[in-house]
Amino acid sequence: MMKQSQNKNMLKDLIPQEIVKRKIHLIRHHQVMLDKDLAELYNVKPIRLREQVKRNIKRFPNDFMFRLNENEIDFMVSQNAIPSRKYLGGSRPYVFTEQGVAMLSTVLNSQRAIQVNTVIMRAFVKLRKIFSTHHALARKFNELDHKVEKHDEEIQTILDAIRKLMMPVEKPKRKIGFHP
Secondary structure: OHHHHHHHHHHHHHOOHHHHHHOEEEEOOEEEEEHHHHHHHHOOOHHHHHHHHHHOHHHOOOOOEEEOOHHHHHHHHHOOOOOOHHHHOOOOOEEEEHHHHHHHHHHOOOHHHHHHHHHHHHHHHHHHHHHHHHHHHHHHHHHHHHHHHHHHHHHHHHHHHHHHHHOOOOOOOOOOOOOO
């Protein structure tokens, strides 16, 4: 029990989870991390990380890792997800999904990689919980909005009926003169 709490504290000291969360981006409907950011967290050079991935490319199908296109890079720069194209080091980066990051732990077999991977996996899980809560709230708001719209229509119908009742009824005017 003591060892488990020490291990948990060591992971917290290693890399704060907030830093990891800031390095997770949403691209192509996937939560991903840039190869450069992962290399920094694992304390290896980005080129070394890419070399290990290329040596084990069969472990990284397209849903585990993919390369960003120029439009996606421009979008990330425009959204300040990355400071500039120079940040990427002159090449189109690879990005890793949660499964790809998990697979990296089998390719990078250092003690630090194992520890950092644990922190990253926890960050992905926490973000997934936040997103699911966000989607649930959005769904509830949409349901509420539809209910309000339906009630608005019903209230409008009632108000129209009340307005009709409040309008003075015009009696037909009697014609002046002799009526047979």
